[in-house]
Amino acid sequence: MAGAGAGAGGVGTGIVTRGWRALPAPALLLPxxxxxxxxxxAAEAAQRRLFPWLAVAFGAGALLxxxxxxxxxxxxxxLGTGLALAGAAVALRARAVAPALLLAASFVFFGFAAxxxxxxxxxxxxxxxxxxxxxxxxxxxxxxREEGARLVVRVVRLGEMPAAERPARVxxxxxxxxxxxxxxxxxxxxxxxxxxxxARPGGYDFSRDAYFRGIGxxxxxxxxxxxxxxxEPAPLAxxxxxxxDEARNALTRRIAESNGGQGGSAQGGITxxxxxxxxxxxGKRGLIDQDTNDTLRAAGxxxxxxxxxxxxxxxxxxxxxxxxxxxxxxxxxxxxxxIKKMAAVLAMVAVTGYCAFSGWDLAAERSLVMTxxxxxxxxxxxxALSLRNLALAALISLAREPEGLLGPSFQxxxxxxxxxxxxxxxxxxxxxxxxxxxxxxxxLAWLLATVIGTLATTLVAQIATAPFATYHFQTxxxxxxxxxxxxxxxxxxxxxxxxxxxxxxxxFALDRPVWWAxxxxxxxxxxxxAWIESFDRATVVxxxxxxxxxxxxxxxxxxxxxxxxxxxxxxxAPGLVGxxxxxxxxxPDLYVDREGxxxxxxxxxxxxxxxGKPPAFVLEQWLKxxxxxxxxxxxxxxxxxxCDRLGCVAHGPGGVSVALVRDKRAFAEDCARAxxxxxxxxxxxxxxxxxxxxxxFLAAHGSTTLRFTPEGAVxxxxxxxxxxxPWRPAxxxxxxxxxxxxxxxxxxxxxxPAEAPGPTAPxxxxxxxxxxxxxxx
Numbered sequence: 001m002a003g004a005g006a007g008a009g010g011v012g013t014g015i016v017t018r019g020w021r022a023l024p025a026p027a028l029l030l031p032x033x034x035x036x037x038x039x040x041x042a043a044e045a046a047q048r049r050l051f052p053w054l055a056v057a058f059g060a061g062a063l064l065x066x067x068x069x070x071x072x073x074x075x076x077x078x079l080g081t082g083l084a085l086a087g088a089a090v091a092l093r094a095r096a097v098a099p100a101l102l103l104a105a106s107f108v109f110f111g112f113a114a115x116x117x118x119x120x121x122x123x124x125x126x127x128x129x130x131x132x133x134x135x136x137x138x139x140x141x142x143x144x145r146e147e148g149a150r151l152v153v154r155v156v157r158l159g160e161m162p163a164a165e166r167p168a169r170v171x172x173x174x175x176x177x178x179x180x181x182x183x184x185x186x187x188x189x190x191x192x193x194x195x196x197x198x199a200r201p202g203g204y205d206f207s208r209d210a211y212f213r214g215i216g217x218x219x220x221x222x223x224x225x226x227x228x229x230x231x232e233p234a235p236l237a238x239x240x241x242x243x244x245d246e247a248r249n250a251l252t253r254r255i256a257e258s259n260g261g262q263g264g265s266a267q268g269g270i271t272x273x274x275x276x277x278x279x280x281x282x283g284k285r286g287l288i289d290q291d292t293n294d295t296l297r298a299a300g301x302x303x304x305x306x307x308x309x310x311x312x313x314x315x316x317x318x319x320x321x322x323x324x325x326x327x328x329x330x331x332x333x334x335x336x337x338x339i340k341k342m343a344a345v346l347a348m349v350a351v352t353g354y355c356a357f358s359g360w361d362l363a364a365e366r367s368l369v370m371t372x373x374x375x376x377x378x379x380x381x382x383x384a385l386s387l388r389n390l391a392l393a394a395l396i397s398l399a400r401e402p403e404g405l406l407g408p409s410f411q412x413x414x415x416x417x418x419x420x421x422x423x424x425x426x427x428x429x430x431x432x433x434x435x436x437x438x439x440x441x442x443x444l445a446w447l448l449a450t451v452i453g454t455l456a457t458t459l460v461a462q463i464a465t466a467p468f469a470t471y472h473f474q475t476x477x478x479x480x481x482x483x484x485x486x487x488x489x490x491x492x493x494x495x496x497x498x499x500x501x502x503x504x505x506x507x508f509a510l511d512r513p514v515w516w517a518x519x520x521x522x523x524x525x526x527x528x529x530a531w532i533e534s535f536d537r538a539t540v541v542x543x544x545x546x547x548x549x550x551x552x553x554x555x556x557x558x559x560x561x562x563x564x565x566x567x568x569x570x571x572x573a574p575g576l577v578g579x580x581x582x583x584x585x586x587x588p589d590l591y592v593d594r595e596g597x598x599x600x601x602x603x604x605x606x607x608x609x610x611x612g613k614p615p616a617f618v619l620e621q622w623l624k625x626x627x628x629x630x631x632x633x634x635x636x637x638x639x640x641x642x643c644d645r646l647g648c649v650a651h652g653p654g655g656v657s658v659a660l661v662r663d664k665r666a667f668a669e670d671c672a673r674a675x676x677x678x679x680x681x682x683x684x685x686x687x688x689x690x691x692x693x694x695x696x697f698l699a700a701h702g703s704t705t706l707r708f709t710p711e712g713a714v715x716x717x718x719x720x721x722x723x724x725x726p727w728r729p730a731x732x733x734x735x736x737x738x739x740x741x742x743x744x745x746x747x748x749x750x751x752x753p754a755e756a757p758g759p760t761a762p763x764x765x766x767x768x769x770x771x772x773x774x775x776x777x
Contacts, residue, residue, distance in 0.1 A: 036566070041097050043565040050100050052391035052562050057104040059394070061111025062402035065119075071724040073116050082109035115402040118212075119726060124168040126207075126727065127194050127217040133159025135190040135221070138234050140169065141245045142182050144252070145286035148175035152215070153186070154238055156231070167192075167216020174221045182249070183234065183242030188225035192217035197594055197702050197728065199621040201716040202547065204472070211727030212403045248357060251506065252278040256287055258512045259519030273523040276305055277515060280522070281499050283307045283358035292526070298538040299529035300462075300480020301487050307355075308363040309413050312371045314496035315354050320347040320375075322500075344378040351375075354503075363409040366397045370417065387421050387562060390414065408472040412465040415557060419464030420457060422561040458484040464561075467553040470582070474624040476540045483532045487525045494521040543627035545582040552578030588705035589652055591622045594718065596680035596698050599660055600626075601641075601652045609640040611648040611660040611678070649674070656708050659689075676706065676713075691715070 044050055065073070085106035089099040136157040143150045150173050158166050170192055180186065195210035195218055210218070234242070259274030275287035276296075285305055296302040303310065324343035328334045333342075348371075355368040370393040377389055394414055397404065404410040458481050470476060477483070498518035505511040532538055552574040559571030591600040591608070598612030600622050608626055610619065619632045630637065641650040646666035649659050659670035661679035670677055671687035683694035691713060693704055702718030719728065 038097060040563070040565040040567040041100065044563055044567065045100065047564050049387070049562065049564050052387045053100075053104055054107045055391040055394040055398070056558060056562075057107035058111035058114070058398055059402075059405050061108040061113075062115040062398055062405055063111075064108070065112045065115035066403060066406060069112075069116070072120065073112075075113055075116060078109040078113040078116070082106040082113065085109065111398065111402065114399050118400075118402050122212055122214060123726060124211075124214055125165050125216050126211065127165075127167055127192055129194070131158070131161070131190075131192045131217070132222070133161065133190065133192075134187060135170070135172075135192075136187050137170075137185070138230065138238055138242070139180055139182050139184045139186060140238060140241060142180060142249060143284055143286040144249065145173075146289055148173060149180070150174075150286065151180070151221075154234075156185075158190075158192075169214045170217040170219065171210070171215050172219050172221050174225060176224065179227065180225060181242075182245040183239060184227045185230035185234070186225045187228055189222045190219055191222055192219040195727070198718045199594070199618040200588075200591055200625055200703050201705055201718045202544070203621055203625065203703070203718070205727075208403065208406070208725075208727045212401070244357065245359075248282045248284060248359065252282045252284040252287070254506075254512070255281060255502075255515045255518075258515035259522075271519075273519045273526060274515075276526065277495075277519045277522045279305045280307070280311070280495060280518075281358075281502070283361060283364065295526065295529045295533045297475070298477060298479075298533035299483030299487070300477035300532075301483050301525070301529060304487070304491055304525070306363060306409075307358045307361065307367075308409065309367040309370065309417070310491070311358075311496065312351055312355065312364070312367040314492060315500060316347045316351040316371050316375060318497050318500045319350040320344060323347065341379050344375045348372055348375045350500075362401060362404055362407075363413065365401070366393075366404060366410060366413060369393045369396045369400075370413075387418065390417055390421060408468050411468040411554075415464045415468060416461040418557070418561045419460045423456070423460045454488065455481065455485055458488070464557060467550055467557070467578070467582070470542055471545065471547075471550045474542050474544050474627070476542060477538065478540060479532050479535055479538055483529060486528045490521045490525050494518070495525070539629075541624055541627055541629040543585045543587055544625040545585040549578045549581035549585075552581065586707065587626055588707045588716070589656070590658060590676065590706040590708075591625075592678050592693050592698070592704040592706075593618055594698055594703040596678055596693060596695060599658060599678045601650045601656075601658045603640045603650070603652065608637070609650050610637040611641050611643070611650055611658065612662075647679075652708065654708055 041050075061078075083106070085102050089102035089106065092098045092102065134157075135153065135155065137153040137155040139151055140154045141152040150171065153170050153172060155167055155170055158170075170190070172190055172192070174180070174188075195207040195215060197207050198205045210216070255278040256270040256274035259271055259277060270287060272289065272292045275289075276292065279285045279288060288305065293302065296305060320343045323346040324339055327337075327339040327342060333339055351368060351371055355364050358364055370390065373389045373393045373396070377383060377386070382389075397410065462480055462484075466476070495518055498514055498521070502511045502514035502518065505514055556571040556573075556575030556578060560568050560575070562568075587602075589602040593599065593612075593614050598610065598614035598618070600608040600610050600614070600619070603609040607630075608622065608628060614622070616632050619637075623630060623632065641648050643649075646663040647659060647661045647670065649657065649670070651657050656675045657673065658676045658678065659666070659674035661667060661670055661677060661681060661683075664681055664684075667677075667679075667684050667687065671683070671689050671692075674689050676691045676693065677683060677687060677689040678693045680695055680698075682696060683692045691706065698704065700719075700721040704718070705716045707714040707716075719725070
């Protein structure tokens with residue numbers, strides 16, 4: 001029996017062992033996964049593909065500071081930690097994996113420190129409330145628009161405001177700017193507001209962009225502006241910037257007027273073809289009207305009018321080709337000197353000048369860095385288009401302006417180029433070039449390669465940039481592939497070469513025929529865009545998804561693009577999860593303006609009902625975030641809301657009622673009946689509504705959304721009370737009101753500003769979206 005028992009025990013153990021080995025136990029797979037990971041990292045190191053991850057780590061550190069850090073850090077902490085980790089990586093350089101991980105960690109801290117240094121270096125006062133006062137200052141930049149102009153003024157004096165509170169620059173609109181020029185010293189009465197905060201939680205934050213541009217207030221000039229003699233000479237840097245801006249304005253007007261009468265609506269002798277042609281050269285987009293902007297967006301080619309990667313590459317390419325061709329005509333130079341490198345140097349000089357003349361915009365500067373790095377690779381006999389060069393350009397851009405990481409321009413530019421580099425072999429024209437073929441066959445093969453290459457390039461760029469474009473703009477252009485395929489040949493072969501030729505001919509006053517010819521190509525581009533806009537559902541509005549989905553899709557893009565080993569397939573999992581989250585976003589049921597002057601509630605039909613009169617830009621942001629394709633002027637937006645002089649009332653899902661209070665006399669009734677009370681006033685103590693979003697609460701929390709669930713309302717706000725962000729000035733404190741008695745009332749934040757903008761104030765610039773436009777591939 002004992003032997004039988006032992007035999008039985010042995011048999012049982014074998015069955016269990018074999019069964020255990022057959023099961024996919026994660027613990028048993030860990031050694032194999034670890035070995036594969038080590039082998040993959042070793043392959044990446046052998047191919048020198050770990051360097052691009054340093055740029056990713058640097059960006060992660062900058063992102064950590066810009067989104068999470070609350071207050072200024074002690075710079076010695078991130079810098080010291082980064083240096084210590086880098087030293088440890090050097091000490092352990094004989095190891096296989098540890099040095100790479102330590103070096104990546106050190107770059108996280110370096111990126112954190114770079115963002116902190118940049119934030120401190122641009123620190124300047126920001127107005128905390130509406131100010132109406134005499135403004136004295138220098139016109140630093142002037143952009144003509146359809147009506148009037150938009151000025152950036154370097155402030156010298158603002159009423160009696162002390163220097164410690166006075167903003168360094170303000171951006172103002174002015175309806176009568178004919179007599180003003182950049183560099184003028186002006187005196188005018190101005191109405192200034194704090195740069196607007198997000199229209200919704202997670203939305204575009206103009207106040208952050210304005211802070212990093214040195215703009216401490218936005219608004220308008222009231223009455224006329226008088227040009228006076230300055231109390232002291234303008235700084236040299238300002239005079240240079242103003243002179244350059246004046247030259248840009250003069251060339252913008254010259255290009256636009258050279259295309260008068262070409263067709264399309266002409267205003268003041270300027271057609272939209274001329275306005276777009278001027279924007280392509282000088283970066284001044286103020287003369288382009290809203291209808292043309294919408295047409296270009298519907299065709300998916302709005303990136304063409306934003307001077308960035310496409311323009312830099314084409315300008316550099318044209319100059320490089322012309323310089324090399326001219327140098328090759330001189331036998332002595334062609335045989336004795338490296339004319340390819342000489343042409344690269346000339347192209348670097350030319351493209352830098354182009355960037356400066358176009359306004360040195362953030363998107364143009366990042367594209368310039370990328371172009372210079374790739375031209376520099378020619379000088380050291382390296383491949384121009386590589387992920388290492390792209391990573392180096394990203395590191396330089398992030399070190400200079402880490403805040404750009406949060407904008408769509410940086411994300412889409414580098415995402416598109418990374419996708420193109422990774423897929424370069426698949427879209428290389430040499431795959432379609434048959435060896436030993438005759439001239440006709442080679443010509444057909446070249447044509448096929450050009451068509452397929454254009455389509456493939458556009459497709460890859462659109463796929464790589466789709467997550468970022470959808471996250472920031474909530475729109476998709478299904479026919480963008482067609483629009484880019486039809487218009488980019490015009491831009492590449494006619495428009496940009498004409499732009500380079502026109503700039504060269506301009507000093508000789510021989511440029512008007514060139515601008516006219518360029519306008520013909522631009523007119524063709526606009527006609528193609530208008531044709532695509534006429535398609536059904538040329539623009540599809542999608543509900544906004546959260547940063548979590550964008551983060552997962554970004555990780556997926558990095559994993560699919562950067563590795564050369566099998567590690568790239570690790571990107572499938574986060575990509576699929578991110579797509580699933582983006583496809584099923586959670587939409588709020590109530591949007592509340594940051595000032596309490598308006599709201600939008602989900603009605604019985606599932607669409608938003610607007611209460612009050614929100615600023616046009618704010619309403620547009622709400623509609624897009626909700627996936628609502630209606631225009632902000634649609635009269636049906638207010639259907640379902642009952643309004644009078646005291647306020648508005650509407651009913652939402654689950655019997656929820658929302659009251660917008662305009663007059664304090666409505667508090668007694670609305671506090672007793674409504675589920676949510678929204679007001680720009682200060683609610684009385686004891687207001688019995690379940691949620692009170694009044695002036696005190698919104699001053700501390702900013703724009704707010706509510707989602708009504710069976711368990712209660714889920715509240716999201718644009719900011720946290722007491723959150724220290726340099727681009728968000730602390731509210732001006734008023735005498736503290738009595739504490740509210742209702743326990744269900746949302747706890748109010750700090751006191752509201754002493755003077756809040758009125759309901760007709762320009763709470764956000766109507767062209768706020770232009771601050772960051774879709775970057776080009």
